Amino acid sequence: xxxxxxxxxxxxxxxxxxxxxxxxxxxxxxxxxxxxxxxxxxxxxxxxxxxxxxxxxxxxxxxxxxxxxxxxxxxxxxxxxxxxxxxxxxxxxxxxxxxxxxxxxxxxxxxxxxxxxxxxxxxxxxxxxxxxxxxxxx
Numbered sequence: 001x002x003x004x005x006x007x008x009x010x011x012x013x014x015x016x017x018x019x020x021x022x023x024x025x026x027x028x029x030x031x032x033x034x035x036x037x038x039x040x041x042x043x044x045x046x047x048x049x050x051x052x053x054x055x056x057x058x059x060x061x062x063x064x065x066x067x068x069x070x071x072x073x074x075x076x077x078x079x080x081x082x083x084x085x086x087x088x089x090x091x092x093x094x095x096x097x098x099x100x101x102x103x104x105x106x107x108x109x110x111x112x113x114x115x116x117x118x119x120x121x122x123x124x125x126x127x128x129x130x131x132x133x134x135x136x137x138x
Contacts, residue, residue, distance in 0.1 A: 002044070002045050003045070004044070004046075005045065005047070006049060007048045007049070008049045008059070009048060009049070009050055009051065009122050010056040010120070011051065011052065014036075014038060014051075014052050017120060018040070018050060020096045020098065020118060020119050021040050021048060021050065022040070023092065024089065024092040024096050024098070026041060026042050026048060027042075035052075036054070037050060037051045037052070037055055053065055067121070068120050070121075074123075076122065076123065076125065078126050079127055079129060080126060080127070080128050081128070083128045086114055086126045086127060090126060093118070097119055098117055098119065100114070100115070100117075101123050108133070108135070110130050110131065110132075110134040110135075111127060111129045111134075112127060112128045112129075113125060113126060113127035113128070114126050114127075
């Protein structure tokens, strides 16, 4: 069985954040969603759980929830098969109300990326990479 990844993200407005993620790439799993959280699936290996701040606090105990507009708590990265798929993802995020995190970057013939922020400031690095074209490390 493939290893699965579950990304838990605290959000300010759960219905709005859920609609955003549905618009960009994910499908809501109603069976595991309620007024406190939305479980969204990309495929059989990538899941995102959007959680209200109050619900998130039940998991993080005495830690504060980061304001992702001011603090980078993590970078989420998604590798796509082509540069065109990176561009499509980027366009969906912008259309859904997200914003560019940093300008498009290209490292020679081996890597291309467009990084974005969701409505709550969580960063998603969308990139294409061909490791066969990557220069040797020095």
